[in-house]
Amino acid sequence: MRTCLSDAVAPSVWKASKRVLERCGVTVKVPRAQTCCSQPAWTAGHPDQARAVARHTIKVFSGPEEVVVPSGSCAGMVVHAYPEMFRGQPEEEAAIDLARRTIELTQFLAKHDLDPGPGAPGPVTLHDSCHMLRVLDESRSPREALAKGGCEVREMQHTDRCCGFGGVFSINFPELSGRLGEEKARAAVESGAREVVSCDLGCLMHIVGVAHREGIPLRARHVAEVLDR
């Protein structure tokens, strides 16, 4: 799954993910017809609109392969919300099936014990996106993947605190969102690393966007890009 954010702002992310997987000997299909997991509509409180787009996603990924997503947020959406979204609907079984087969990129690497070889050395600091941490209940797999790739991680303070992105929240309450982003950017810099990485592009765009506006010197890359030499 490419993710709409990667399509919109950073195609390099899904391309890096594909390369990383192929280096591990995985055969990767990237269905051209895919669009979006529909999280923006679902979380904005428009379930019917979300379902319309999600139905297409279910069809595109009708299986049987595992669906690997370079985003904790999108993976979490499919895994956690699709069963609820389609409860009592004709697509319910297909939705549950897709939810079962969907997995975030670093989780996939850990699950199948894959090693893409050496990546960038770092040092970087890792931002745990809230969806990775709480929906997927995962903080180990990104760190494992970076360690295997020989990348040094310097942990920042309060890694369990939200960066303030939150999808539509970033536009509805910009001041609050920006303040939380600034706190996160400063925490990242204080870790001693000059670059923040994450499994979630949305968080990164927000953190680095605030950093650039506020003159905080911080680079950013997606974990897939760090693993990709």
Add this chain to the structure above:
Amino acid sequence: MSTAAVGDPLVDLLLESLTRRKATGQVVQPGDAGRAAARWMADAGVARAVLAGDPLVDRIGLADALRREGIDVLTWPTGLGKRESMGLEGPIDVCGVTVPARAVAERGTVVLEASAGHGRGLDVTSRHHVALLPADRIVRTLGEALALTYADGRAAPSAVSLVSGPSRSSDIEKISTLGAHGALTEHVVIIR
């Protein structure tokens, strides 16, 4: 049901928990209990003691021990007016002496039951609080204590107070300060 026996770890656990709750405790034999309690109150500067109307208080001769220390003694019900019993009039350094129905070792909690002889405000209207606790009334957990308090076939007391340490307030700058309303001190005399 675990209750305390002689040399029992429950007593130690209770003492540890009391310390954590910023209360104090001591273990005495029945013959020394009256003197020990009176001594503690004298050291704390207590001017008047209000004693629960409980047979245990008489058994340990507390009233006499207090008078020997020069402490004024009243027994519940005191007949004092509201302002005096709240400490707005009369001596400030008043100590309420309670006899808990039981205690919870894990939490450092004493369980006070209101009755004709045991005023529900005994410990909280006073500045100091001394509890006279027979060691065989100590149980380990809150669940056990509540099951005993509200056992089938027993009429529920009008008021039960689970007291875990002196009054605390953290309303100013979110840092715990003692004594906003209830007793400023709590001392448990464990008798066995």
Add this chain to the structure above:
Amino acid sequence: MSTRRRRADGGVAYLDVQGTLRERTVDALRDRTLRGNLDTAATSWGESRDAMREGYGLDDMRERAREIRRSNIRNLPALLAEMQANVREAGGTVVRAADGAEACRYITGLARARGVKVVAKSKSMATEEIKLNEALQDAGIEVVETDLGEWILQLANEHPSHIIAPAVHLNREQVAALFREEAGTDEVPDDREGLVAHARVRLREKFAEAGIGVSGVNLGVASTGTVCVVENEGNARLVTSQPRIHVAVMGMERVVADWDEAAHILQVLPMAAIGQDAANYVNLITGPRREGESDGPEEFHLVIIDGGRGALRGTEFEEALSCIRCGACLYSCPMWRSVGGQAYGSPYSGPIGAVITPLLEGPSSPASRDLPFMSSLCGACGEACPVGIPLQDLLVRARARSSSPATRASGLAFRAWSRLWRRPGTYRAWMAGWRLMLRARGKDGWATDLPGPGAGWTQVRDMPTKWPPRR
């Protein structure tokens, strides 16, 4: 804070909620003192909470607590009937109030009938919800909040910012100034201990005077008709023992079946709320004083409030009724930690407030329009909740239920969005257009001024137009 209003008679005013939620958050973000106090409180709570998880197995306790509360809500009518019968048997009076107005009428009527001039109160969110203080004051009755934090707020004419520590947004200097004004003298200490000692004496005067003590109820235990009032200071002990009449106000959902369940919930409550294994005082009250007792109220009245709660049973929001009002979700919430409770404009703030306020006030209310959207859906609240309420999921459902010009406009936008994004051809075209726009707006790899909804983005941050982002 910009949200104060004094009544002509100097009594507590219920603040007109001013401005929009967003405006209030902007105000709050500017208040450095507030931010500092909130952060101190939230951080220390977080540390205590971690200690509870490690030392006391809080996570396992949560599981059982969740089951208990869900079964309580399923069996609510039977539990309430049992509670009522047992309170009456113990000599108390029970009133089932359909809404806040009915509850206030009863309590005000009782005060008038008994000739009561002063009412002493201990902390109760339910009485804030029904605006009891205002109702009593309108009837010419003096109301004194006796919880130290609530009294401070009463003097400051402000709303609480947290369920458990209401004045957490004020510091020592601010408090000393309020006490000086109340006492009409400068002779007020300004160290913490001195301030507390001062309050102790001032408030005891009120306890001695009060004809009615009003408390909330943390938990009702149906099997014995007992109300549990949990506190750290001792003022609820005094409120429920000194005045001649005790009125306990309870939300109808706050009931458990028996003492086994109560013991579990009473243990989990302080662990989640204050990160400690016990609160200082837990008051268990069953009816008025018995014959032969020399203290304690002669009358006990339990007012059980529906106020829209009953209607939530059987809906997708039913789990919100499990709430035991511990305040853990507030401390865990990045929004609450940044702006405090007053910005929410409701007695219930934080994530639980953002879920239930819209439910109690209706889908077209300002609360419904705004509150559920002030969240990044980070899920820290659901994780912190000791009874396992999936607050972040309830927030999404609350958003779907909200009905306002803004949400209708958003609905239209998303309808267009779904038409374009459910087909690969139109999706790709949209993406191509977007990327063109970004390239056009971008300078050195950054756009600082996006059109339409993007303006919200560029108001406070730049948008990278190349990835990885340029320096």
